[in-house]
Amino acid sequence: MIDTMVEMLSYPFMVRAFTVGALVALCSALLGVSLVLKRYSMIGDGLSHVGFGALAVATALNAAPLAVAIPVVIVAAVLLLRISGNSRIKGDAAIALISTSSLAVGVMVISVTTGMNTDVYNYMFGSILAMSEEDVRLSVILSAVVLVLFVFFYQKIFAITFDETFAQATGVKAGLYNTLIAVLTAVTIVLGMRMMGALLISSLIIFPALTSMRVCRTFKGVIISSAVVSVVCLIAGIMVSYLCSTPAGASVVMANITALAVYSVIGILRNRGLRRS
Amino acid sequence: MALIKCEDVSIGYEGQTVVRDLNFHIDSGDYLCIVGENGSGKSTLVKSLLGLKGVESGRILFGDGLKQNEIGYLPQQTDVQKDFPASVYEVVLSGRLNSRGLKPFYSRADKEQAYEKMDLLGIRDLAKQCFRDLSGGQRQRVLLARALCATKKLLLLDEPVTGLDPIVTTEFYELIRRINRESGIAVVMVSHDIESAVKDATHILHLQEKVLFFGTAEDYQKSRVGKTFLGGGQDD
Structure with missing residues (x-):
């Protein structure tokens, strides 16, 4: 066991995968709690597809992938948030529209330029080899920013998640914080998607929050538990990916599914216990 | 100076005015009930009092040291x-x-x-x-x-007893009355329940796109609009 760990960590690409993965998992878990509770989970999914399109275009143009993808996805995040907040347009339909469109654009661009090859496969399902030094630096900066902002604005994030109207009435600028959450989510998704895959990255946002909600009964509890579950599942997933040569994204999702199952059982057992006592 | 004073306030959505020419005020210790049918502009008025929605014309003034973000709001769940x-x-x-x-x-x-x-x-x-x-x-x-x-200083309750059973409703009204009397906190309540409103409130604001009635609860019971709305018209 220890031998395998040492062997794994002797490869620089594995160290990078663990670092970026754990930090992205941490950020997405924190942001995910608010997104899931506000019924904005689909935005995460939509953004990953936009990210796929942006990465494809960037590759075709020979531009730096992150430099193109991050601004595009941020714009999409703000846009999607507006659409969801506007009750006159059907938010879920609009998100589906935008995500399939981006996917189509991405696939078209790739097939016209380089052709459908392993790159596309890696974008879709993620690759453990995808992380560069640059990504490590960016993800460290990003997660530091997310953590600091999250702790600093924790009470306000709780207030707007629980009751946006009340928060606004007591002078909290809800629109500003919603946009902040959307922008941070966008950056997190772009950073994580090459490892997790465009189709699977939104699981990092949704699973930890839902898992923790099975058992935890306070907001703080859900936040802390999500962060822990997310990072543990990511590390477990990458180890499985390394040992069994499975795609990284899918392995991490499998770990998350296991965690959700375990937490659900604990939740059910505890509810029974409570009812009996 | 009143806690809140509305002067010729009109509020609307995208050019369509929902309520117009509102003139009323809330003083310290008042218990004001805002009544009216669905779509009469009650919720819109609440949003404007909280600063969530701008007014088309007129002014909403805050006094007695009350700031707009210091209203104790109880929204619908x-x-x-x-x-x-x-x-x-x-x-x-x-x-x-x-x-x-x-x-x-x-x-x-x-x-x-x-x-x-x-x-x-x-x-x-x-x-x-x-x-x-x-x-x-x-x-x-x-x-x-x-x-x-x-x-x-001020509680603003938006249909607080919706979905509560009768016993809990009675207890809740009792609680509000106690807070109003003992802590001296003014209460503004949007309500469908006109009978309880008249019993507990000191003042009534009856909306129907404009102010149909504003005054004390006693006067409201004697007024024509009050009698009609309370269903007491038949004893004339």
């Missing part, structure tokens, strides 16, 4: 809250947010305030309970405690 993992303590404490400004954490005084309000409403023993596990009446008390944390 949302779907999100039915499944929300939060303890009662966390919810009540979030009412103190308007006194924090940009400071990220709550002070000891804030926490004491939260416990004090929970004591006042008899929900101290629920502090660690999860909000989603509470009954409808308990939830309203929790949200009322949060509203009280946010204000010293």
Whole structure:
């Protein structure tokens, strides 16, 4: 066991995968709690597809992938948030529209330029080899920013998640914080998607929050538990990916599914216990 | 100076005026009930009083040291809250947010305030309970405690007894009356329940796109509009 760990960590690409993965998992878990509770989970999914399109275009143009993808996805995040907040347009339909469109654009661009090859496969399902030094630096900066902002604005994030109207009435600028959450989510998704895959990255946002909600009964509890579950599942997933040569994204999702199952059982057992006592 | 004074206020959505030419005021210690049929502009007025919606014309003035973000608002419950993992303590404490400004954490005084309000409403023993596990009446008390944390002067309640059973409703009205009398906090309540409104309130504001009646509850019962709405017209 220890031998395998040492062997794994002797490869620089594995160290990078663990670092970026754990930090992205941490950020997405924190942001995910608010997104899931506000019924904005689909935005995460939509953004990953936009990210796929942006990465494809960037590759075709020979531009730096992150430099193109991050601004595009941020714009999409703000846009999607507006659409969801506007009750006159059907938010879920609009998100589906935008995500399939981006996917189509991405696939078209790739097939016209380089052709459908392993790159596309890696974008879709993620690759453990995808992380560069640059990504490590960016993800460290990003997660530091997310953590600091999250702790600093924790009470306000709780207030707007629980009751946006009340928060606004007591002078909290809800629109500003919603946009902040959307922008941070966008950056997190772009950073994580090459490892997790465009189709699977939104699981990092949704699973930890839902898992923790099975058992935890306070907001703080859900936040802390999500962060822990997310990072543990990511590390477990990458180890499985390394040992069994499975795609990284899918392995991490499998770990998350296991965690959700375990937490659900604990939740059910505890509810029974409570009812009996 | 009144806590809130509305001068010729008109409010609307995208050019369509919902309520027009509102003139009324709320003084310290008042208990004002806003009544009217669905679509009469009650909720719109509430949003404007809270500063969530601008007015088309006229002015809403705040006095007696009341700031707009210091109104203790009890909103209608949302779907999100039915499944929300939060303890009662966390919810009540979030009412103190308007006194924090940009400071990220709550002070000891804030926490004491939260416990004090929970004591006042008899929900101290629920502090660690999860909000989603509470009954409808308990939830309203929790949200009322949060509203009280946010204000010293004025409570604004938006149809607070919707979905509560008759016994809990009576208790809730009793509670509001007590807070109004004993703490001297002015109450503005949007209500469908006109009979209870007239019994408890000192003032009535009857809306129907404009002000049909504004005055004391006693005068309202004698007025023509009041008699019609109360269904008391037949004894004439």
